[in-house]
Amino acid sequence: MQPSTSISGTIRVLHVDDDPDLADLVATYLEREDERLRVETVTTVADGVARLDESDIDCVVSDYDMPGRNGLEFLEAVRADRPDLPFILFTGKGSEEIASDAISAGVSDYLQKGTGTEQYTLLANRVINAVERARAEQAEQRHLRAIETAQEGISILDSDGEFIYVNEAYAALYGYDRAELLGEHWSLLYPDRDTEEIREAILPSVRADGFWRGETTGLRADGTTFVEDHRLATTDHGELVCTVLDTTDHRRHRQAIADLHSTARAFIQAETAEEVAEIAVGAVRDILDMPANGFHRYDEADDSLVPVAWTDRTEELIGEPPTFEPGEGIAWNAFASGEPLVYDDIATNDDRYNPDTPIRSQLALPLDDRGVHLMGSPEPAAFDETEVSLAKTVAAHATAALERVEREQELARQNERLATFTDIVSHDLRNPLNVATGRLELARADCDCPHLAAVDRALTRTETLLDDLHAFARAGTATLDPEPVDLTTLSRACWGHVETGRATLVTDAQQVITADRSRVQELLENLFGNAVEHGGDGVTITVGDLEDGFYVADDGPGIADANKDAVFDHGYSTTEDGTGFGLSIVREIADVHGWDLRVTDSDAGGARFEVRDVELSGP
CATH class of the missing domain: 3.30.450.40 (GAF domain)
Known part of the structure; x- marks a missing residue:
């Protein structure tokens, strides 16, 4: 037997495009971009459907405008039999209507064709990301099936205390069908005399410690009760995972489960x-x-x-x-x-x-x-x-x-390769950039050519891009040196490193967080620079505390709701001179720390960046 392919193995791509020359060109570039990619090409939807029946394909890339059936009709045919197969619409005929229809039909990604070869690098990345997501979801489904067959009762509750998942064993333990419990509050399964203790003592303990174990009295659908071995644990998303066993028949099982829970941390570490x-x-x-x-x-x-x-x-x-x-x-x-x-x-x-x-x-x-x-x-x-x-x-x-x-x-290897690549590019481009800058100064001394100002701007932008590229690569590396960091002290230090003009810094933060000081400095400096760039040099920027982290807010023009999901994307910028790396660097630094980063509106109507799930060192 050959094992199922992981993301480190071959990724089989089916490309459907009615232009055979373009199809071959795309296949050549994709396979050059990443050695894992193996591309098969066909020129009609009918041939694409047939090829899917004949071969194991990991991702479909399809044009939209083709004779016979178009790309959306192909997508619908694929989704009928393969609802989870990654499907990317790669088309030169793009419109909001087509994109909306593609999303409604279940497209994995949507990419318009461009004129340069950079589009193939982007397409290769989209293919790899789509396949990686699909395989991760398949792994999660396998784990869910393992939970389904577990003998212990397992349920998951949302932040309101309502069931969003129960396995068969959990429902049977209380004498219900699974569908009867979904959407119900947990109090349905406990006598009235016990619900107050659960609310006032047990649930606060879970929120404080992340885990609770003890005995509670369960209430079955027929009104009978039983003593249950009960374990509660919180998730990163505020959900509550419940594991329940009937102590009458599962004394040994109960002890073993408790001991296995203690090994879960060892597995994680x-x-x-x-x-x-x-x-x-x-x-x-x-x-x-x-x-x-x-x-x-x-x-x-x-x-x-x-x-x-x-x-x-x-x-x-x-x-x-x-x-x-x-x-x-x-x-x-x-x-x-x-x-x-x-x-x-x-x-x-x-x-x-x-x-x-x-x-x-x-x-x-x-x-x-x-x-x-x-x-x-x-x-x-x-x-x-x-x-x-x-x-x-x-x-x-x-x-x-x-x-x-x-x-x-694999992430560590990718980060190492990225850092090495960035260092090489940065080093090899610095020398010719310095030469060009020097020659520009000599040219300005010798003549007064109106084109030299544009050359100066281009060289300055190139240097900025190199600096941001190096910072972005460094932000995504997994090596951290955590230490206590006083947010107010660091914020004031960062303020001196940013061109802020007449902007004002207000530091209300009292938090001391555990983090890599140099990375947090990069994060704050990028957020300060972003606020000044978009709010002007008269903007007021505030750094304040959150219960589980901190925020950076300003009173500038804010960010439109339609753009809030895109501001952290690589290359996204609303200014002509922007490189689009600043906020993506912020996101990478948050990700490598395991923090939750989100953007919302400040009280003054500007932008507010919230950093949550931060480990606090003390007041």
Whole structure:
């Protein structure tokens, strides 16, 4: 079996355009832009539909105006059978009406053709981003299916305390159908005498600590009650995740779940796949009391499952775990099928790897396309439903951790490449820029040519672009050096670094935040510069506190509602001389800190940039 392609593998693109020469040109440029892209071209919608039936395609790029069926009709045909397949409309015939119709039909992205080769770089980026989003959503759906099959009751409530998700186990625990609970308030499931305690004591504790565990009394649909083991945790978006077990039948399950929750932080903090494997093996051994278990990772280069971590008991029973080649053993069967395999006795199972193995009970849990986690016992029928369910929970945590580690490692590599590229470009362009600037001064001394002023402006803009490009690349790197930062002190220091003219700074902030000082300085200086640029040198800029962060506001002309979603985009600028990097640098700095950045209107009618989810060091 070949594993499903990750974003680091090949991305198969189908390009449909009735101009074969243009289609071939686009394919050539896309494949040059990124070695992962492989482009197939056809010239009609009918051929495009046929090619989708014949090939595994990761993204469709289509023209709009074509003979026969147009791009929107093609999109509708694709969405009928493949609602999640990324589809980008790449057309020279653009209008607001076409864009609106494309969005309504479910287009992933919309891009107008240009005249320069830069459009192919932009198109390549749009394709990669669309495929990455689609694959991330597919991974989330797999995790959701794992939650659906969990034996413990799991629900999610919005900030108003109403159910936005419940799994079957949760609804069954209270005697309801799932549809009956969605949109209902949590108080439906608790006796009136207990709801006040939940509101006044439990929920404030969850908001303060992010987590709460204890026993509560559940109220079933038929009016009966039961004591439930209850866990509550908050999400970054203000939602509440509830895990509930009936303590009557799940004492052991309850304790194991609690212990597994304690390992969730370890999974989150793991930095390598080897660390993830060690955590998973230890959790299954110590929490689930399965002393013989091992973790195999898929090696794409050798097309094999390689042992990464295993317990001492495993080595006592079978020696050092083997490497599994395609088709070998129960381990490969689980990996290839993507389905958990549970055997009460493998003594007569022809698929067992070693006919002389002392293992009788076998549990093999696939980790998507990343490997397999094996549990065994010399006793037959050693694993009950509860243990299998808990082992699946560990596997789900491990799979999510492996995905996160891969994303972070790839992001680090991308950031390193970006920084290296930017340094090279900046260095190699500085010398000729300095030469051109010097020659310009000599030319001005020798003659009075009216064109020299335009040359001066162009060179100045080039230097500004180089500075902003270097700042943007640095802002997106993942390396931070957090320390306590006094916002008022830093704001006043930043004010001296920006050309502010007659502008005024008001520093109401009392917050001391934990952040990288140099990055916060870049963020503030860019926000100050943006306010002065758009509000004039008489603008008043205020830095103030938020409950979970800070804001920078001004009394300038503000930002139109239609533009608020676009102001952080790379290249967006409303001024002729603007580079469009300033606010995108602000966004990158916020993202790398894990902050939530948003723009709204200030009390004075200007712009207000709010930075939330900031770690506070103290008053």
